[in-house]
Amino acid sequence: MFWPDTISKKLGIQYPVIQAPMFGVSTVQMAAAAAEADCLGSLALADLSADQSVELIREMKKMTDKPFAANIFVHHIPEVTDVLKEKFVKTKHFLEHLAEENNIEVAFPELEMISINGYHEQVDAIIQENCKILSFTFGNLDDQSIQKLKENGVTLIGTCTSVNEALQLEKSGIDIICVQGIEAGGHRGSFEAEHIPQIGGLSLLSQVYDHVNVPLIYAGGIYGARTLQAVKDLGAKGFQVGNLLLASQESALQPFEKERLKKVKEEEIVLTKSFSGRYARGVKNHFIETVENSEYILPYPYQNKLTNVLRKAAKSQQNSDFVGIWVGQSIHPYSELSTEEILKNLIKECER
Ligand SMILES: Cc1cc2nc3c(=O)[nH]c(=O)nc-3n(C[C@H](O)[C@H](O)[C@H](O)COP(=O)(O)O)c2cc1C
Incomplete structure (x- = not known):
């Protein structure tokens, strides 16, 4: 069996392949298409207001009854x-x-x-709309939000770009950690905005794997079976792809x-x-x-x-x-097929 099942079982999906949330580029259609491929679709809500978030979540729920992750920014707002x-x-x-x-x-x-919206109202909206998976980036949720989300059965996925950030996420009870290598397209998920760690995926994933016990998703540079296999060998149990889907039919580009x-x-x-x-x-x-x-x-x-x-x-x-135009380091032909086809092709290539 090619696919590790730790994350699929936790999230209720068949393949532990995650369509990266890509605010401004990913769409409700893209997330639904990923779900159609039996992967995890991600609904990018960034720093939208609670009302806008609710609207998108409801749109998403009309398009699929499969699991999906809502994704938010948990940034600090400067005074x-x-x-x-x-x-x-x-x-x-x-x-x-x-x-x-x-x-x-x-x-x-x-x-x-x-x-400027903080994330607390989004957290309430996510609970109210009965979303069961929440991924986030740019920091960690506060303890109260974590408790509230857990009481409501929401599985939490935090993003790290260093071992130190991974340890903080694990300590606060985050269920799954998405390890973002420096190769990744789009924003760095670092907790700090100014002095960011700039660690390559190879070093980061293997070190995080050695230091924490929660299951890891890897994001950054996966564009085919060989890159996916490489991070699987380093301990990743889930595989997040963004760059691979940038030109897909459902992309907003x-x-x-x-x-x-x-x-x-x-x-x-x-x-x-x-x-x-x-x-x-x-x-x-x-x-x-x-x-x-x-x-x-x-x-x-x-x-x-x-x-x-x-x-x-x-x-x-x-x-x-x-x-x-956000883009990752792995240059490839940027397929314009549908997200469902691109993901299914990746899965087939891996299983071969
Ligand atoms: C256009 C674009 C927008 C992104 N927006 C988000 C976002 O809203 N939330 C998030 O958690 N990550 C975001 N990311 C980062 C991705 O989740 C992921 O870490 C990255 O795409 C993985 O690397 P890859 O692009 O090499 O596949 C974005 C990435 C891209 C390319």
Whole structure:
């Protein structure tokens, strides 16, 4: 039998293959298609409001009655100090000039107009909607939320990018840990936004495996049977894929973004905090080159909220120099088949 069954049994799925939550790229359709392939679909709720989260959960439940994971950000929200206010104004001016120079019409929000949601209301919504699996990233849930979720029979999956983070998750009773190697596309799931551990998947997975007893999912760089086999040998009991599904039928990426992915070169795949204030892996472009080493990067989530309007405007112009295209290190042909077919092909390839 090729597949370890620890995680499948815990989550009620057939294959321990997880469609990575990818806020902005994964869709309800993608998560339902993953469930159709008898894998675990993930519903990315990021830092949406409780109402928006409920809406998506209900949509998801209409599409499948199979298990799926809701996924949220459990980030720390920095206090709005005078220093932050001043930096916000400067960053906004800088971005306004940059947009104007590049013929992108965009109205950036004032700081007061930005609404930021914590995760506590989402936790209540997840319980109220009777979701049974919750995965999270950017930190750990607080003890009260963990207790509440457990009392309601929710299985918890936390993300780590270091042994230290894994130990904290295990200590607080998290059921499964998703080990995210530095290869992974998208945001680093690190607890800290500034000084992040940058550990490669090979070192990280084997070390976490040696230090904790909870079952591990591995995420970062899996794009076929050999990479999956390698992390299985290192102790992973579940296998999370994001990059592999970026161009799938159900991906929210637009055709010009999928085309850009197909042309990506190794040296263009970089870690950047220019878009959101948190490190994420994506395709280098003019925006990243201009902003990355500048003083115009606000702490997450303020940078994210501020650049969001610019990215939206750039998207509508099909301007790949100003959109954030998150991508992992494993370059591959970026199949445009359905998520169900891509996952089934991966499973078949592994079983061969
Ligand atoms: C476009 C994109 C968006 C992502 N958004 C999220 C997210 O909302 N929540 C999360 O836990 N992880 C997110 N991630 C990280 C993935 O869950 C996962 O760690 C990563 O895709 C695995 O590496 P791979 O891309 O090499 O397969 C995102 C990744 C990508 C590529």
